[in-house]
Amino acid sequence: MLKQFTAALALVAAPLAAQDFSEGSEARSWNLYAEVPATFEATVVDLVCEFTGDCPADCGAGKRQLGLVRTADDVLVLPMKNSQPAFTGAAVELQPFCNQTITVDGLMIDDPELGANNVYLVQTIVPPGGGDKIKANQWTKKWAAEHPEAKGKGPWFRRDPSIAAIIEEEGYLGLGPAFDKEWIAENF
Amino acid sequence: MMRSLIFGALSAIALPMAGQAAEGTPIQVTGEIIDTWCYYSGVMGSPDAVVGSAHHTCALWCSAGGIPVGLLAEDGTVYMVLKVGDDDQTAGGDGILKLAAHTVEADGTLYQRDGLNYIVVSEVVSDLDITNQNHDDYGNVPPFSIPKSARPGGE
Numbered sequence: 001m002l003k004q005f006t007a008a009l010a011l012v013a014a015p016l017a018a019q020d021f022s023e024g025s026e027a028r029s030w031n032l033y034a035e036v037p038a039t040f041e042a043t044v045v046d047l048v049c050e051f052t053g054d055c056p057a058d059c060g061a062g063k064r065q066l067g068l069v070r071t072a073d074d075v076l077v078l079p080m081k082n083s084q085p086a087f088t089g090a091a092v093e094l095q096p097f098c099n100q101t102i103t104v105d106g107l108m109i110d111d112p113e114l115g116a117n118n119v120y121l122v123q124t125i126v127p128p129g130g131g132d133k134i135k136a137n138q139w140t141k142k143w144a145a146e147h148p149e150a151k152g153k154g155p156w157f158r159r160d161p162s163i164a165a166i167i168e169e170e171g172y173l174g175l176g177p178a179f180d181k182e183w184i185a186e187n188f
Numbered sequence: 189m190m191r192s193l194i195f196g197a198l199s200a201i202a203l204p205m206a207g208q209a210a211e212g213t214p215i216q217v218t219g220e221i222i223d224t225w226c227y228y229s230g231v232m233g234s235p236d237a238v239v240g241s242a243h244h245t246c247a248l249w250c251s252a253g254g255i256p257v258g259l260l261a262e263d264g265t266v267y268m269v270l271k272v273g274d275d276d277q278t279a280g281g282d283g284i285l286k287l288a289a290h291t292v293e294a295d296g297t298l299y300q301r302d303g304l305n306y307i308v309v310s311e312v313v314s315d316l317d318i319t320n321q322n323h324d325d326y327g328n329v330p331p332f333s334i335p336k337s338a339r340p341g342g343e
Contacts, residue, residue: 032229048270051212051299052308063277065256065270076302078268080225080256087246089225089254091279109228114235115266116228117303139253157249158335162282166248172334174244174289174318180338183323188339 019072027106027123030085034111038120042068042077042104044097050076059098062142066094068104068120079104081121087157088139090122100128106136212297217307219261219294220320221287223250224268227258237329240289240320245333247288254280257287259294259307267298267307287312291319 025037045067049055059066068077079090083106094102103126109116124133143156150159157163171180223246225231226238232246239260251257257278259267270276272294275283293316296309328334336342 030229030231032231034228034230047306048276048308051270051306052297054276060276060279062254063279063281065268065279076304078256078304080228087249087253087255089250089256089279091254111228111230112303114228115264115304119224119228119304121229157252160252162285163248163252166286166288167245170244172245172328172338173241173323175241175321184334184339187327188334 021070021072021108025105030107030121032107032109034109034116035107035121036110037106038108039103039105040068040077041071041101043071043101044094044099045069045076046098047078057098059095060091062092062095064091066091066098068094071101075118077108077118077120079106079120079122080109082136082139083121083123084137084139086140086155090120090136092139092142093122093125093136097125097127102126102128104136105133212299212308214295215298215307216293216295216313217259217261217267218291219259219267220291221247221269221284221289222258222260222266223247223255223288224258224266225250225255227260227266232330233326236322237326240322241318242323242326242329243333244289244318245328246330248285249333251285251288252280257284259292259309265305267305270306270308272309273311287315289318289320291316 021038021040022036025039027037046055046059047065047067050067068079070077079094082088082090082093104122106123107121109119122136124135126133140156150161152159171177173180220239222239227235232238257269259269269278272284275281278284293313294309295311295313296307299306
């Protein structure tokens with residue numbers, strides 16, 4: 001009977017043990033000091049819904065922050081970044097899989113001293129039921145489709161109307177255009 | 189007896205798991221609205237360099253790009269901002285964008301899960317604008333955040 005008890009405890013405790021999610025990962029390094037490759041199955045959740053119970057069917061249409069509840073251990077991972085080196089987040093990439101279970105590959109940022117626990121950069125997504133990996137790089141295409149008036153040369157963040165309006169009002173340093181002008185003249 | 193023992197032991201293990209979905213706690217936080225990716229990843233430099241006026245433009249880029257914004261409290265705690273008032277568009281919305289690098293006093297509800305703090309802000313009680321003027325210490329971060337066209341002799 002004691003053996004059965006021990007076996008039962010082991011069965012329950014196994015998923016609680018720290019797991020290595022780097023096995024099988026094909027994530028590309030970004031040469032970040034705290035990056036750890038990680039691939040895992042997870043369910044895409046709307047974070048506002050998860051905490052408050054306010055749950056639109058589309059998880060906020062890509063405008064709410066989303067989370068990944070990892071199947072193996074029920075840990076809530078925060079996907080902060082997609083795979084583009086362009087100041088772009090992950091919600092747009094994950095929203096098509098709202099409330100579905102997918103497999104992601106990417107980089108975990110692990111720096112508990114700074115507070116970076118379970119934060120993630122998504123590089124690829126395998127849809128529910130399997131299939132080819134989808135690159136998590138659709139953000140700029142979606143932005144371009146939503147901002148035809150901002151078409152032009154250079155990266156999106158130099159042409160985004162909302163960003164441009166704030167910089168015009170507050171300056172690059174955020175302290176006002178006059179402050180900018182003086183500081184730039186002194187430093188460039 | 190043994191059945192009770194097993195049930196009790198399993199319950200004791202299972203309880204902390206059920207408790208992970210923490211109840212919300214009312215909270216008031218004073219801190220800076222930051223770009224959490226640059227802060228956590230180190231991609232643009234040290235944590236002190238990727239806040240304040242030095243990083244204002246990059247904070248705008250990341251917020252507009254849908255990267256989670258955080259509220260960096262005076263004690264160093266980071267709260268991931270999920271909602272501000274009725275505005276739930278914290279992944280690239282214009283409402284949260286206007287607060288980039290600003291110091292604010294916010295009332296809200298705190299949720300803690302798996303090592304992160306999440307906040308649903310009910311009200312920004314005060315917006316103190318940019319109080320962390322660190323540009324003389326770090327320059328503009330990253331250096332290309334001020335384009336050549338805005339510099340002397342720029343096109």
